[in-house]
Amino acid sequence: MPAAPARQQTWSAASYDKHARFVSDLAGPVVEWLALERGERILDLGCGDGALTEQLAVAGADVVGVDASQDLTASARERGLDVQLMDGQELSFVNEFDAVFSNAALHWMTEPDRVLTGVARALKAGGRFVGEFGGHGNVAAIVTAMRATAARRGGDAALAGPWFFPSPDVYAGMLENHGFSVRRIGLFPRPTPLKSGMSEWLKLFRKPFFEQYGPARDEVLGEVEDLLRPVLCDARGNWTADYVRLRFEAVKL
Numbered sequence: 001m002p003a004a005p006a007r008q009q010t011w012s013a014a015s016y017d018k019h020a021r022f023v024s025d026l027a028g029p030v031v032e033w034l035a036l037e038r039g040e041r042i043l044d045l046g047c048g049d050g051a052l053t054e055q056l057a058v059a060g061a062d063v064v065g066v067d068a069s070q071d072l073t074a075s076a077r078e079r080g081l082d083v084q085l086m087d088g089q090e091l092s093f094v095n096e097f098d099a100v101f102s103n104a105a106l107h108w109m110t111e112p113d114r115v116l117t118g119v120a121r122a123l124k125a126g127g128r129f130v131g132e133f134g135g136h137g138n139v140a141a142i143v144t145a146m147r148a149t150a151a152r153r154g155g156d157a158a159l160a161g162p163w164f165f166p167s168p169d170v171y172a173g174m175l176e177n178h179g180f181s182v183r184r185i186g187l188f189p190r191p192t193p194l195k196s197g198m199s200e201w202l203k204l205f206r207k208p209f210f211e212q213y214g215p216a217r218d219e220v221l222g223e224v225e226d227l228l229r230p231v232l233c234d235a236r237g238n239w240t241a242d243y244v245r246l247r248f249e250a251v252k253l
């Protein structure tokens with residue numbers, strides 16, 4: 001079967017910096033699981049604007065970042081990092097890395113078998129694949145509110161949640177099918193404060209859902225927010241996203 005064409009993602013580095021800085025700020029535990037040693041060659045898969053890639057470089061890694069967004073890779077290069085514009089489902093590296101690291105990116109890659117084929121090929125034998133991303137149940141309330149709004153108004157409910165959020169059992173099985181031994185894997189809730197509020201999160205991460213309503217998009221945004229307010233907004237107006245993380249470490253056999 002021919003490979004699907006490479007996909008680019010359209011992110012604004014400025015919006016990401018303003019409304020999603022928590023993504024790299026909350027990555028401490030998965031960086032600990034990487035247990036980086038100085039001089040190791042690391043691939044940062046879905047490196048975004050390079051905030052974490054830079055941390056790995058400062059810690060002594062010989063690190064390469066890849067991301068499918070032109071704007072984010074440009075921003076990462078401004079940090080002086082070695083970064084390539086590449087779809088994570090079409091990794092082109094062979095037997096090169098001591099570890100592949102990924103934070104908050106794998107859920108955007110909806111063909112995980114293609115990702116795992118590329119990661120396994122990119123690693124040296126004994127190399128580690130360490131990552132964290134949205135797991136089963138991630139942003140369930142947010143997706144349900146969008147789906148409920150689509151059911152009421154008409155529209156494409158599938159645009160509410162195009163992500164890959166597997167359970168630990170499912171993802172461990174996939175890793176094993178691709179020749180990895182799973183050292184540890186776990187799913188845990190990580191309620192995440194949204195300093196910029198829910199509407200900025202929705203506009204940044206789910207733009208296609210709202211764009212389908214044309215001039216009514218702001219009204220639809222308001223409806224989704226109203227549905228979510230009782231469960232994700234406290235009495236002082238502080239919003240929290242219902243994130244669930246899947247964190248894992250696997251070794252290429």
Ligand code: BEZ
Pocket residue numbers: 104107133134138139163205243244
């Ligand atoms: C996440 O990091 O879990 C996530 C971010 C944006 C959209 C969906 C999930």
